[in-house]
Amino acid sequence: MLAAMPRTSAPPPPRQPVPRRDRGDACPGSLRLHTADDGALARVRIPAGVLTVSQARTLMDAARRLGDGALHLTSRGNVQLRGLAPDCGQELAGVLADAGLLPSVRHERARNIVASPLSGLESPAAADVHAWARELDSLLCACDAAAELSGRFLFAFDDGRGDVAGLGADVTLIASPDAGALLCAGGAREVLVVPPEHAARCALLAAETFLGAARDAGTGAWRVAELPGGPSAFVRAVAERLSAAGITAAARERAEPLTSGTGPEPGVVPAPDGRAALSVEAPLGLITAGQWSLLTRTALHDGAGELRLTPWRGVVLPGLGPDxxxxxxxxxxxxxxxxxxxxxxxGVGACIGRPGCAKSLADVRADAAPAPGTGRGLPVYWSGCARRCGHPHGDWVDVVATAGGYDISVRGERLRDTMNDPSEFAATVAEARTTPLPQ
Known part of the structure; x- marks a missing residue:
């Protein structure tokens, strides 16, 4: 049997030395294509993951005409197009702009916004944080300074259920029935209580504060955790910025740490108005043209005409009748x-692996057969190298390819020596996912 491990999220690791970056981040975007072994890659930002049916069909049409014919969902609820020709950038940009998926050329990589996928669908009394996300997207695209944000800087709007609050965002707003909205930043214990009607503006002001702090520090920081003073000092700076803007922000300490939440479970999600939402996931984040066509037809003819992509590589379709x-x-x-x-x-995920990535040491998608048993328990993520691109937050079964096979660990604790027998490591993964863990 595997050694028992704590079930609760691990305490924050010791603060690492502040990195000094002499260049901007290399995150791909809709306009900045990344060259991979399987062709060029475009990452299309979808704020809060919300697509109209028309936009969804445009994405798949682009994937079929210009790429590998599939859509690849990311851990931030965005879409990647792979297998693109290196000279298709101008055509792709025009297609996305015509569909409303590229509202600002200068800000396209800064539109990193996740939101609780079921927000506004289950309880009429709960805050609909998707309205906050729409407002922030508009504010970002109208703000010259926001174009300087790195492609890794992340905003999160959580409706209080705790799903996206634990995704490691740089600026998180959490709806609170008794306190309005809580602004959290970079994992700091201190939070700011702000008026919910100013949630989106507060998020933008926090981002502007980050840009000023990064510029003053001269370290080229991409994210709040990289600021020399740490997240707590940043929260204090944000409080001062909000006060100067005439927004009341009361500081207090979080009662509990932000733990890594989980997305909506697959299945039918009932709504109080008698309608329902459909929640499904894409195996390893890949959606084929046929699957996407069925999703878009369902959204158009049975649902509310929109698709919500989730940070757990899933899709929510709201507004369906139960039958x-x-x-x-x-x-x-x-x-x-x-x-x-x-x-x-x-709960099973994987990076692209071979042959798509030159750095990968294995074809992880071919090796990532589902472990025996069910998908309950810890998520498992297969990585083709130690970079672990796209890995989940919180605790997960970490399967990493090495030159000699696969290492399997949880929280950095290795469970077995390096293995290269598929039947052996499948059993180890299954046991690691489902072994009862003490509190």
């Missing part, structure tokens, strides 16, 4: 989507 939701769920299951939490693919 229709159950029928479409069965169709999506037959099409290969993850439609139940007991699916062995639920």
């Amino acid at each position: 229709s939701a159950r029928t479409r769920l069965a169709e999506l299951s037959a099409a290969g989507m993850i439609t139940a939490a007991d699916s062995p693919w639920h």
Whole structure:
């Protein structure tokens, strides 16, 4: 048996030395294509993951005409197009702009916004943080300074359920029924209580504060955690900035740490108005043209006409009737989507691996067969190298390819010696996911 491990999220690691960066980040975007072994890659930012049916169809059409014919969902609810020709950038930009997916050329990599996918769908009394996300996107695109944000800087709007609050965002706003909105930054224990009607503006002011602090420090910081003074000093600076802008912000300490939340479970999600939402996931984050066509048809003819991409590489379709939701769920299951939490693919992720990435030491997607048992328990993530691109937050079963096989660990604690027998490491992964862990 594996050694027992704590179930709660690990305490924050010791503060690392502040990095000094002499260049901007290399994150790809819609206009800045990244060259990979399987062709060029474009990352299309989808603020809060919300797409209209028309936009969704435009993305798949671009993937089929210009790329590998599939959509690749990311851990921030964005979409990647892979296998692109290196000279297709201008055509792709025009297609995305015409669909409303590129509202500002200068800000396209700064529009990193995640939001609780089910916000506004389950309880009429709960805050709909998607309105905050829409407002912030507009504010970002109208702010000259915001164009300087790195492609890694992340905003999160959590409706109080704790799902996106633990995704490691640089600026997080959490709806609170008794306190309005809580502004958190970079994992600091201190939070600011701000008026909910100013949530989006507070997020932008916090980002502007970060840019000023990074410029003053001269370290080229990409994220709040990289600021020399640390997140707590940054929160104090944000409080001063908000006060100067005429926004009341009361400081207090968080009662509990921000733990890594989980996304909506696959299945039918009932709503108080008698409608329902469909929640499904894409195995290893890849959606085929046929699966996407079924999703968009369902959203258009049965739902509210929108798709919500989640940071857990899933899709939520709101506004369906309960009978229709159950029928479409069965169709999506037959099409290969993850439609139940007991699916062995639920919680399994992987980077692109070989042959798409030159740095990968293995074809992790071919090796990442679902472990025996169900998808309950810790998520598992397969990485082709030690960079662990796209890994989840919090605790996960960490499967990393090495020159001699795979290392499997949790929280940096190695579970077995390096293995290269697929049946052996599949069993180890399954046990690590489901072994009861003490508090």
